[in-house]
Amino acid sequence: MVLKRAILALESGRYFTGRSFGACGECCGEAVFNTSLTGYQEILTDSSYFGQIICMTNPHIGNYGVNLDDMESKKPAVSGFIVREASSIVSNWRANESLAEFLTRHNIVAIEGIDTRALTRHLRDSGAMRAVISTADTPPSKLVEKARKSRGLVGVDLVKEVTTKHAYITLPRTKPKYRIALLDCGTKENIIRELAERQCEVHVFPAETTSGQILACKPDGILLSNGPGDPSAVSYVIETVRELIAHIRDNNHIPLFGICLGHQMLGLALGGETYKLKFGHRGANHPVKDVETGKIEITSQNHGFCVRQESLSNKNIEFTHYNLYDGTLEGLRHKTLPIFSVQYHPESSPGPHEAHYLFDRFLELIKK
C-alpha cells in the first residue's frame, strides 16, 4: 500500500497530519465525532451525515470491510472520514470490498493515523466546526483558511441534496396490510425495512412533495424521516407538515411519526423552536428514558440540532422521552392527535434495537 500524506485542518486553526486512505482530493464539511464501536458502513451511508466529516472514536475501523446489505442509502453521504487506523485486511464472511476501496470508489476523502482522541476532545470543548481534509500538498494554513471560508450547516437546506428525486414504492415480502407515506428527507433504508417487516407498503416521496400529493396516496400513516442539517432551513417541509397536521386535526386519524430531522420539523410545525447543540449526539450508547414506562433505552443517535422543550409548552404537547446524558428532549406526543416523534433512531442501524417498539406503537395507532 502506498501511503499518501493527508492533512485535516480545522477552522479553529488546529490541524492534524495523517495518511490518506480514501479518494485523492479535498473535502470540506462540519467535523463531528461518532462514538459507535460498530457500524461504520451504516454511518457512512446515512444521509443525515451529508455535509459532515465524521471522526470515529473507535480506533480500529474497516476491520470487517463493506458488504452489500448494510447500506443505509445507495452511496456514502459523508464529506470526509477520519479514523485512527484503517484496517489493511477485511475479515468477515459477508464483506465484498475493503473500506478503502469503497471510499475510493465513491470518491470520499479519508484520513487515518491521527490522534482521534485529541480531535474528539477538541470538538467536545470547542464544538463541532468546519474542517477540510486534503491529500494535496497544501500548506495547513491555507487549509485552515479554506475551512473558515466553507459554508456551515446553520441555515442551509441540505435535504434537497439527499432526498429521492422521484417517488417510489417499497413492498413488504408478504401481502401489504398498511400503506405508509414516507416523506424522504434523507431516510435511512432501515426505516423502510422496519416498516416493510411490519407488512407496510411504503410510498416514499421527495421532500418537496406537497401535503395534497402525499394524502392522495391514501396513507394509513405518515412518517417524517431523518435527514441532514438545520431543520429550520427546510421551510417547505415544515409547511407541508403543518398542512398534514391540519389535515389530521380536521379529518382525524392518520397517525404521524417523526424521526430525528422529522421530529425536529414536527416540532417546528407545531410552533416550537430548534437550536444547535455544541457538538451534537452521535453514537450508539446514549440512554434515553421513556417517561411513561420509566424504562431506559440505549439509543442510536445522530443529531446536531434539538427541539427546545420550553418552546412547545402550552402547545398541547406531552414530552415523552429525555436524554439521560444531558436532559435534552428526545421524544414528544400530541395530547389529542395521533402524532408523535423521537429525536433518536428507533430503526437503529447502527446501534441497539430496543427502540424498535416505536414502529409497533406507530402501527398500533394505525390499527386503532
Place this chain on the structure above:
Amino acid sequence: MPKRTDIKTILIIGSGPIVIGQACEFDYSGTQAIKALKKEGYRVVLINSNPATIMTDPEFADATYIEPLMPDVIEKIIAKERPQVLLPTLGGQTALNLAVALAESGVLARYGVELIGAKLPAIQKAEDRRLFRRTMHDIGLDLPQSGYAYSLEEAMKIAEKIGFPVIIRASFTLGGVGSGIVYTREEMLDAASTGLDASPIGEILIEESVLGWKEYELEVMRDNADNCVVICSIENFDPMGVHTGDSITVAPAQTLTDKEYQKMRDWAFKVIRAIGVDTGGSNIQFAVNPKNGRIVVIEMNPRVSRSSALASKATGFPIAKIASLLAVGYRLDEIPNDITKKTPASFEPAIDYCVVKVPRFAFEKFTGADQTLNTAMKSVGEVMALGRTFKEALQKAIRGLEVGRYGLCGDGHANDKRIDKARKDGGKSRQEMLEEIRYKLRTPNCDRIFNIKYALQSGLSIEEICELSMIDPWFIKQIAEIVEWEKKIPALNKMPLKDKKDFLFATKQYGFSDKQIGWLTGQKAEKIRSMRTKLGVRPAYKLVDTCAAEFEAYTPYFYSTYEHEDDVKTDGKKKKVMILGAGPNRIGQGIEFDYCCVHAVLSLRDEGYETIMVNCNPETVSTDYDISDRLYFEPLTAEDVLNIVEKEKPMGVVVQFGGQTPLNLTSSLDKNGVTILGTSPKSIDIAEDRKRFSKILKQLKIPQAASGTATSYTQAREVARRLTYPVMVRPSYVLGGRAMKVIYDDSMLQEYVGQAVHVTPDKPIFIDKFIDNAIEVDVDALSDSYDVYIAGIMEHIEEAGIHSGDSACVMPPHTLSAAIIDKIKEYTRKLALTLKVKGLLNIQFAVKDGIVYILEANPRASRTIPYVSKATGIPLAKLAARVMVGKRLKKLLPDSSLKNSPPSIGYVAVKEVVLPWTRFSNVDVVLGPEMKSTGEVMGIDSSFGRAFAKAEFAAGSVLPRSGAVLVSLGPQNKTDALPVVRDLLNMGFEILATRHTAEFFQKHQLPVREVNKIDEGRPNVVDIIKNRQVALIINTPSGKASRADGYHIRRSAVIYNVPIVTTLAAARATVEGIRAQKSKDWPVKSLQEYYKN
C-alpha cells in the same frame, strides 16, 4: 426505585483460596461490593477462608469470618448473624455453589434468608446444562447440538449421533475440570470416564464441536426494572476450543459488523431475561461460525466473573460495585457513573483504545504436564494492556507478562535466535523448524503467539496460518504488520537525524519497547531511551473514561500510547509516592502482594500523600481506580515505569510490596536517579548476593548452612561430598525456587547437573548443605532501622526443604522452645538493624538440634504479610508504608507492643496452601523446594488441632472422622510414624499398608491390613482408592525405590479426591486435626470478635 429498606444485614460469600480459574478477581469484586453496600448503610457479614484478600480486612465488612467455605459453617454464621439476604454472585463459582446448597437444603428458608442478585431458579437454569439448553431452546436461540450421558455407553451413543469431534463437559465443575475435546472413539472412553468422575453428580454433556469458531463474550447488566446494558464485548484471539481464561482476548470485539453485534446483544438480553437474573451482571459466551456467521450460545455465568473484572478494567465501568447496588434495589439510572460524575450508570461504555489480555502460564513448574491448551483452564494469571491499537496493546501485554519477553519477539530471546539460525541454515533444519512451527500453530499452546510471528518470518502466508491456527485473519494481519515494521528497525542506525524522530515515534506506535529497538539495532535499551528522550519521543497518557472523550472525565485512570496529546495534567501540590504492583499472578507471586500494595496505598493516602499505582494485572484490587489517587495501567518494566516517573516526578518509588517484580527494577530505577523509598537498594543487593550476605551473617555470628559453588559436575561432586549429602542445589540465575532440588547422592547430582540445568562457567550452581528433618520457621518483621517489630513467628508444619510457600504453618509456634524463639528474635533484630531495613523483612530459619540457621532473608513484603496481619490484627503493610516515608516505629506503635513483639494472641491461626494437582495430569503430587501452590487459606480457632482442621477443610481436604487410612512410607520415616499410626488406631481408624510398611507395623504389634502393590495382583492399592475405600492417605515419597507405586497412589488420591498427606510432619498435624474435629462441633467467630478479646 430507591434502595430496599427492609434489609439490615447482608451476607456475602467470598471465593476462598486462589486456584486456577478463581483468582484475585473475586477479591476485587467482593471488596467493591462491601464498600458500596456499607456506604449505603447496610451491615455486611463476610465469609471467606482466604486471609490474603483485601475484602477480609477487618475494616471492610462489619463481621468477617475467616472460616471454611462449607454449608454447615455458613449455616452457623447465618444462625448467629441473622442476615436478611445473601448476595451469592460475587464469590465466583464457589459462592454460587454454596448458595445453591444452602437454598436446596432448606437452610435459607429456615432462617428467612432471601437470595438477592440471582435467585435459586436462575442459578439452576444457568448452571445446569440441561436446564440451560431447554431455556435457550424455548426462547429460540441456537446452540450446538448435544446430549447428556451418565454412563460410557450413553456417552458413546450420543457422540456417534453428533459425529466426532465432540466436546465433553462435566456438570457442576470449576473452570472446565473434566472437560475436553474428543476426536476419536478411543479418546472418548477416557474422556467420558474422567468427566463422569469429575462431575459431582456423575453427569456429562456431549456437544457438537464448534472448534475453530470465533469466540465472543458479552458482559451484561440488568436492573429490577428490566433495563439491560452491555458493558463490554470481548473477542477471543484464540478460537473456540481454548478456555477463555487461557485465551488471548481483545476488547472491544473487532471483527463483528453492527448487524452481527446487535444480534448478539439482543440474544444476550434474551438470555439474561430467560435465565431470570433479576439484577446484576452476567457473562454470556457466544461462538460464531466464521464461514456463514451462524451464532450459537455457549454458556452464561449468572454472576460477576473473571471476564467482568476484565471488562470493568477495560472500560472503567465497575461492574461488581454496580451489581451490588442493583441487588439492593437501585436502578441503573439512579446510580451515577463514577467517571463522568454527571451521567448515569445506565449506558454502554464507548472505548477509544484497544484492550488485550494475555494469560500467564506456569508449565515450567510442572514437569510432565500436558501443555496443550483446551477447554480446561491451565493459566495461573493474566496481564491486560491498553493501547490505541491492537498492535501496541499486544506488545505491551507481552512485555507485562514477565516471561523474559519485551514484546512480540525481536528482543534477542534464545528461541528467536534458534529459529533465525534454522531459517538461515536452510535445508533440513529449516524444514524441521517449519514442521515445529506448523505443529505449534495447529496445537494451541502458550507459545502460539510467538510461533505466529516465526511463521510469518519464515514465509508462511496469512491464509496458511489462519487455516492451521483457526485464528481470525484480522489478528494475524496485525502481527504481520508488526513483522513488517520490525524489518525496518535495523535501518535506524544509518538514518539521518531528522528522520529518526518520526521513525522512532512510528516504531513506538507499533508497541516496540526500547529493549526490542535496542536488540534490533545492536544497542543497549538505555541508549535507545536516551536517544528517544533527546528527540522528544515520549509517550502520551490517555484517560480511560467510559465515553471515548464525549464527556469530561474525572477519574484518574491512565494508559500510555504514542500520540501527540497528553490527557493527563500533573500538579505539584501534594507530595507524590509511586507504588509498583506485582504484575500478573503466578505461582509464588499472587494476591498477597496485591494486598500489600493496596495497604501501602491506603495508608499513604491517609498520611496525605498523593499515591500513584502502577500495575498491569486486571484481576486486582490495586488496579481499581478507586484505590489510589492515580492509576497507571502499564507493564512493570524499567522503560514503562521510568516513563511514568518522568511524567509524575514522585518523591519516591515503593518497590517493597509487589514481590520480586518491582524489586527487580530497583537497580534500573536507582541508576536513573529515582529515589527508592524504604530499605536502600544497597541493602536489597546485599540480601540477594550470597557472598555478601554470608559475610554479614558471619559477622553477626548467625549460623548458616555450609555452602559452595560449582561450574561442573566434578566440582559439584567435590562440594557435595565436602558438605556431605543431602545437599540442596539450585542454578544461580533463577529465582523463586525454580529448579531447586534436594540431592541425596552422586548419581542424583550427576543427573541434575547433566540434564536439569546446564551448568556453564558463567552460570554456576549453588550447593548448600541440606539441613535434614529441620523445623522451618518464617519470620516477618518491620524495622525503621532504629527499632525492630517482630510481627509474627510462623512455625512450618512441613519440614525444611519444602518451599515455604507450599508449607502449612502455624502462629504462634507450637513446638518451639522459648529459648529457640528468643534466638530467632535476636537474629531477626540483629539482621534487620545491620541491613538497615526500612520497611518489611522476611527471614526463613531452620531449626535443628537446638541450633537456629538462617536460610534466607528478603528485605521486602513477603507472601505471609496478609496472614500475619490477619492473625494478629496488626496491619503490617500499612505500618511499613508509613515507615518508608519517614515515620518512626516508636510513633506508630505503643512502646509495650514494640518491646514485646511478636504480639501474643489468645488463639491459633494456621495457614494451609492449595495445590493445582487436578489441573495437571501426569504430574507427581510431591512437595519440594520448588513452589507449586496457587493459594492459601487460614484456619483460626482456640486450639492447634481445631485451627488445623479448619484450615484443611478450607483447603478442600476433608479430614475423615472414621474409615481406613492408607499408610505407605519411605524407609526413613517408618519409625517416626509409629505414634501417628497408634493415634489413628486409637481413634478407631483402620490402617491399610503395602507389604513392607505393613510388616514393619506388625512387628511393632500394630494391627494393620496389608494391601497389594500395583504389581502384586488385583485389587491393588490404586483399586481400593478408586473404589473409595480409603478415607485418608499418608504417603511419604522415598528416594527412588517405591517411586512408581507412590506416584500412582498420589495421582489417584488427587483424581478421586482423597485427602493425602505427603510428609510425616503434616501427618502428625492431621492426627491432631482429626482429633479436634471429632471431639466437638466447631464454633464460628469473626475476626472482629477475635481482636476484641
